[in-house]
Amino acid sequence: MRDRSRIQTLPSPHPYWNRLCRVLWGCTWLVLFRPSPRPFHGWRRWLLRLFGAQVAKEAHPYPTARIWAPWNLTMNEGSCLGDHVDCYCVDRVTLEPYATVSQYSFLCTASHDYAHPNRPIITAPISIGRRAWVAADAFIGPGVTIGEGAVVGARASVFRQVDPWTVVGGNPARVIRKYHLEREEP
Template sequence: MAIQPLDASRSNPSEGGPSFSLSNRLLRGAWNLTWLLFASWTPTPLKPWRRFLLKRFGAKLGVGADVRGSARVWYPPHLHLGDRAVLAQHVTCYNMAPIHLGPDALVSQGAHLCAGTHDITSPVFQLTTKPITIGAKAWIAAGAFVGPGVVVGEGAVLGACAVTFKPLEPWGVYAGNPAQRIKTRVLRT
């Protein structure tokens, strides 16, 4: 079940008030401490241990899916990884809304998946969240940024350090800020 941000007009986050419920903040606190102490330092071969911890906190992981120890997952119940999907080293998975990776999807080192933003027209700067979906066999390259609500099509590639706030078509290769389609990805047979 997706969590919703609190109404900023009531919680006053600009004055130090919370953006999420107390139960959400407590779960995230327990999660961050657990990951820091028991997983953040683990080498790649300890994938089963990291998978166990993520699942205990509510993540849904397909067969062979992996989150590397230096990756940061904001809220495990909003993480859904298909078979063999990977969040590599130093990935930031800021999943205030659900983030889904299809089978064989790869998010490379230092990439940032951000499922939240603020309504800049709101007088209270209301936090808003939108899910991210990354299709099967898609690749988010090193240092790239994927914004709230983006759907990355099957097999699409977002190049290194590229930024997208818009959908990426299946099997397209995108680069730049903002990301532009530069060619079609064709797999060798």
């Protein structure tokens, strides 16, 4: 059996206001955000802004997307958080214009320092570049930047930066190929 007598219990790394706001947000998500009809993106954008998110007019947050702390979320024009996306935004999460995060994906900005006996929380921001696509059920780890136009394949686990216009897949994600657009659209 492991000797836990030397492990010190630390106070929460989250200040009181943060915990209170997350409780209020959790209730709001459960009562007003989650049950909203699918096409009511404007209503959900307004609720996210109410809690400090920076959300562009044409962003598309879907009703089943879970957002841990809206005040750490930025969604630019045309960006999308799909159904059942888990956005664990202890640190900043930024979706650049027209970035898409598909269903069941997990954006994780926090982990724990496994080398420390108390395993304190460590955080790093995530950035999803312009026109990038995170396909279904992918995992994006802390500190990852997905470059412009990059594609993260379904069920991939990304722990390092993905270069622009690159397709990656697998666990851990590896480069599959580079590509370019045939024609430019808005």
